[in-house]
Amino acid sequence: MSDEGELASGGQRIDRWLWYTRLLKSRTLAAALVTAGKLRLNGDRIAKASRMVRPNDVLTFPLGPHIRVVKVLKPGTRRGPAPEAQTLYEDMDPPRPRDASDAPKTGPVREAGSGRPTKRERRQTDALLGDDK
Incomplete structure (x- = not known):
């Protein structure tokens, strides 16, 4: 079916x-996601990339560590810039909570003097004992 035929059918x-x-970098990745059975269209798992989507359809699929839920607003005519692409769908994901897990990660915390010394503690010990290398 041609582009005009697809858009005429809605x-x-x-x-x-x-x-x-x-939402995906290439059509190949999109087809692979669908054929792997990881995409749901209106709650039903689909396995063919040729399946048609229409306005008001809801898609659910994994993208990275998150599950994406998007509502189709209209079919696309080209792969344009991101602001244009965002007009084709409505993001129905619940807002992600901002908590301590979103904070920047730091190294493991341990009490001073417990376990194996860090490089800094080792240098301090060497300086205290006067060990020169």
Whole structure:
């Protein structure tokens, strides 16, 4: 089916739509996600990248460490810039809570004097004992 035929029917191939929306970097990755059975269309698992999506369809799929839930607003006509691509869908993900797990990670914390000394503590001990190397 041609591009004009897809848009006239009000739908679009799901792999092409995912690529147009810039949710995935390539159509190949989009097709692989669908054929792996990791994408749900309106709650039903689909396995063919040729499946058509239409406005008001809801897609659920894993993307990185998160599960994405998006609502199709309209079919795409091209893979344009990100602001244009974001008009094709509505992000239905709940807002992620800001908590301590989102804070920048630091090294492990341990009490001074317990366990193996750190490099800094070793240098302090060497300086105290007067060991010169």
